Amino acid sequence: MNLKELAAKLGLSPTTVSRALNGYPEVNEATRERIISAAHRHNYRPNSRAIRLATGRALAVGHVIPLDTRSEIMNPIFSDFIAGSGEVYARNGFDMILSVVPDELEETTYRDLMSRGTVDGVIVHAPKTNDSRIRTLKDLGLPFVVHGRSTGSDIDYNWVDVNNRRAFQRATEFLLDLGHRRIALVNGLEVMDFAVRRRIGYTDALSARGIANEPWLITSTEMTEVKGWRAAEAGLSQPVPATAFLCASMLQGMGVRRAIEGRGLKMGRDISVIIFDDDLSYLRNGEDVPIFTATRSSVKEAGKLAAEMLLQVINQPDAAPQHRLLEAELIIGQSTGPAPLQSNQPA
Amino acid sequence: MNLKELAAKLGLSPTTVSRALNGYPEVNEATRERIISAAHRHNYRPNSRAIRLATGRALAVGHVIPLDTRSEIMNPIFSDFIAGSGEVYARNGFDMILSVVPDELEETTYRDLMSRGTVDGVIVHAPKTNDSRIRTLKDLGLPFVVHGRSTGSDIDYNWVDVNNRRAFQRATEFLLDLGHRRIALVNGLEVMDFAVRRRIGYTDALSARGIANEPWLITSTEMTEVKGWRAAEAGLSQPVPATAFLCASMLQGMGVRRAIEGRGLKMGRDISVIIFDDDLSYLRNGEDVPIFTATRSSVKEAGKLAAEMLLQVINQPDAAPQHRLLEAELIIGQSTGPAPLQSNQPA
DNA sequence: AAGCCAATCTAAATCGTTTACGCAAACGAC
DNA sequence: GTCGTTTGCGTAAACGATTTAGATTGGCTT
Numbered sequence: 001m002n003l004k005e006l007a008a009k010l011g012l013s014p015t016t017v018s019r020a021l022n023g024y025p026e027v028n029e030a031t032r033e034r035i036i037s038a039a040h041r042h043n044y045r046p047n048s049r050a051i052r053l054a055t056g057r058a059l060a061v062g063h064v065i066p067l068d069t070r071s072e073i074m075n076p077i078f079s080d081f082i083a084g085s086g087e088v089y090a091r092n093g094f095d096m097i098l099s100v101v102p103d104e105l106e107e108t109t110y111r112d113l114m115s116r117g118t119v120d121g122v123i124v125h126a127p128k129t130n131d132s133r134i135r136t137l138k139d140l141g142l143p144f145v146v147h148g149r150s151t152g153s154d155i156d157y158n159w160v161d162v163n164n165r166r167a168f169q170r171a172t173e174f175l176l177d178l179g180h181r182r183i184a185l186v187n188g189l190e191v192m193d194f195a196v197r198r199r200i201g202y203t204d205a206l207s208a209r210g211i212a213n214e215p216w217l218i219t220s221t222e223m224t225e226v227k228g229w230r231a232a233e234a235g236l237s238q239p240v241p242a243t244a245f246l247c248a249s250m251l252q253g254m255g256v257r258r259a260i261e262g263r264g265l266k267m268g269r270d271i272s273v274i275i276f277d278d279d280l281s282y283l284r285n286g287e288d289v290p291i292f293t294a295t296r297s298s299v300k301e302a303g304k305l306a307a308e309m310l311l312q313v314i315n316q317p318d319a320a321p322q323h324r325l326l327e328a329e330l331i332i333g334q335s336t337g338p339a340p341l342q343s344n345q346p347a
Numbered sequence: 348m349n350l351k352e353l354a355a356k357l358g359l360s361p362t363t364v365s366r367a368l369n370g371y372p373e374v375n376e377a378t379r380e381r382i383i384s385a386a387h388r389h390n391y392r393p394n395s396r397a398i399r400l401a402t403g404r405a406l407a408v409g410h411v412i413p414l415d416t417r418s419e420i421m422n423p424i425f426s427d428f429i430a431g432s433g434e435v436y437a438r439n440g441f442d443m444i445l446s447v448v449p450d451e452l453e454e455t456t457y458r459d460l461m462s463r464g465t466v467d468g469v470i471v472h473a474p475k476t477n478d479s480r481i482r483t484l485k486d487l488g489l490p491f492v493v494h495g496r497s498t499g500s501d502i503d504y505n506w507v508d509v510n511n512r513r514a515f516q517r518a519t520e521f522l523l524d525l526g527h528r529r530i531a532l533v534n535g536l537e538v539m540d541f542a543v544r545r546r547i548g549y550t551d552a553l554s555a556r557g558i559a560n561e562p563w564l565i566t567s568t569e570m571t572e573v574k575g576w577r578a579a580e581a582g583l584s585q586p587v588p589a590t591a592f593l594c595a596s597m598l599q600g601m602g603v604r605r606a607i608e609g610r611g612l613k614m615g616r617d618i619s620v621i622i623f624d625d626d627l628s629y630l631r632n633g634e635d636v637p638i639f640t641a642t643r644s645s646v647k648e649a650g651k652l653a654a655e656m657l658l659q660v661i662n663q664p665d666a667a668p669q670h671r672l673l674e675a676e677l678i679i680g681q682s683t684g685p686a687p688l689q690s691n692q693p694a
Numbered sequence: 695a696a697g698c699c700a701a702t703c704t705a706a707a708t709c710g711t712t713t714a715c716g717c718a719a720a721c722g723a724c
Numbered sequence: 725g726t727c728g729t730t731t732g733c734g735t736a737a738a739c740g741a742t743t744t745a746g747a748t749t750g751g752c753t754t
Contacts, residue, residue: 287573
């Protein structure tokens with residue numbers, strides 16, 4: 001059942017039917033209702049392929065997921081992010097198109113999506129420092145919103161981000177207040193922009209208290225359980241071991257906990273741990289009582305905000321770039337406690 | 348730059364240009380090359396909206412992700428699944444469209460995708476027993492492949508699945524061989540078809556050795572860390588506690604481990620644990636040495652196979668339904684060991 | 695030299711919408 | 725009763741590709 005057939009059945013022109021269904025004013029309310037009910041009865045649904053061609057809009061947005069072919073690691077926050085954004089798209093009649101592409105093909109993919117008219121805009125995931133995609137997209141004129149930011153870009157662009165620096169600064173201060181002096185940072189890969197910001201927050205907090213910044217306390221790895229475990233093993237086997245760990249993700253935190261408990265120590269008593277909690281639906285930080293002390297910011301919420309921003313940008317491409325900085329909340333859990341006394345003295 | 352313009356520049360008709368670029372035989376090889384190089388030079392890319400309308404194909408497949416609005420849990424395996432399938436689509440010039448929809452709207456979504464011509468086929472995720480979506484899709488005539496199976500359906504349909512029953516049977520037998528007699532099953536929610544099959548594998552193995560099937564040993568929950576912890580807490584605080592845990596997921600296994608170590612026990616020595624390992628990229632079971640003994644089957648691989656099957660089905664809608672049953676491999680890790688002696692005797 | 699076929703290309707219809715423009719009837723003002 | 729102005733609807737041309745049906749050319753057969 002297409003528009004022409006429906007119009008014929010009603011003894012009307014396709015134009016009128018189209019206008020009636022799309023809410024245009026130049027159609028009698030009586031006929032409009034007749035048309036709407038008929039459309040319902042024959043359950044007519046406009047062909048999206050035709051709409052897209054006729055309007056010149058894709059009614060779709062793209063999420064390009066970079067797949068690091070070496071590490072083969074999908075970003076675990078990704079599924080929650082799209083859970084949030086997908087809802088927004090659905091409400092607005094947009095499709096969400098996912099492209100999983102190897103790192104090096106990402107820019108080609110954008111060009112393609114643009115010139116074939118497959119999408120009206122894109123979300124940029126996991127920006128690196130000085131990320132070239134931003135320049136590319138700006139030049140292409142394809143509307144986009146970045147989840148995160150990219151230090152070093154002189155362009156103004158739309159973004160939604162968490163205040164990673166501040167979150168890690170606060171977490172570090174919290175540990176310092178508890179008396180910890182050897183705080184290990186288990187960071188994400190520092191090619192990622194957010195990881196750089198986190199490190200800065202951490203070092204800023206240390207410097208503010210006049211505490212030396214020891215390189216051996218910092219590791220920068222993929223955010224998996226195993227890498228967290230490994231980092232903690234290293235940090236704990238030093239002659240004067242770390243007394244606290246600040247982790248970039250829940251999974252790393254779980255690895256750190258495994259290392260702690262594997263040594264017969266108790267997390268929260270012997271060794272303190274703070275994680276950054278993306279509030280992933282399948283990785284909740286406990287139920288009523290949080291397991292880890294954490295700085296928390298919902299990735300799903302970020303996805304929602306980014307999607308809303310993108311739809312706005314698509315509708316008003318010439319508006320000034322928008323920014324949205326989310327603050328993470330500090331959640332006190334069972335994984336932190338005062339630094340053991342003797343560890344406060346120099347070895 | 349569109350087809351007409353390109354044709355004009357070349358002094359040819361759109362028809363010839365179209366045919367040349369699409370590899371049709373009725374065009375002189377010399378002109379074909381001239382056309383191809385010109386297309387390249389002006390970097391012409393055919394408008395996908397027009398192709399779709401003209402050919403009547405969507406060149407897209409849909410993944411409908413049910414979002415349980417109560418639990419709000421995204422399926423954690425989902426991102427790896429699409430990493431596998433996305434690659435296949437990209438290679439074949441198909442787009443992947445994701446719809447995240449509340450449970451109860453799922454069938455409406457299928458109808459919509461179908462009648463608006465947005466997709467050529469869909470992947471059905473997370474089938475329940477007696478899943479009504481299968482009937483719906485069959486009636487709609489929309490090509491589909493199920494990731495998993497649905498017991499109770501009298502229809503023959505395309506599926507890719509892991510032999511869940513066998514995997515859990517083998518895992519249980521492995522524990523029995525180690526002398527364990529009180530093996531707890533930490534299962535997924537048993538509305539899911541795969542969870543039912545896993546339970547059957549477990550009970551089959553027990554029955555085959557004449558071991559009674561104790562209901563208190565079985566829990567059926569969401570597959571999260573916290574639920575795993577809770578199940579283990581319950582199983583370990585019985586008067587005669589379980590000596591082994593068989594978990595449906597890595598996350599549950601991590602929760603179980605936390606409960607074990609929280610009691611000062613050691614996993615692999617005091618309590619054995621086997622997990623089902625979906626081989627998720629961000630949740631690897633150790634690096635060189637596996638942490639958990641596990642039955643492993645790659646979800647990413649399943650995604651790839653399902654996508655390939657779907658594309659075949661789309662190309663030959665009348666072929667007989669295809670089935671692909673994958674076997675999980677048993678990986679020996681550090682989380683299993685002989686049952687403690689005294690625990691073999693009845694209490 | 696007429697007829698036929700294969701090779702190569704073109705013209706025009708088609709997919710199912712939207713939309714610019716046109717037009718008649720009804721309406722109100724004077 | 726005439727003249728704008730709404731109101732309500734229709735005609736036809738887009739949108740940018742594919743595809744069907746034909747046209748033209750040249751070579752080959754007889």
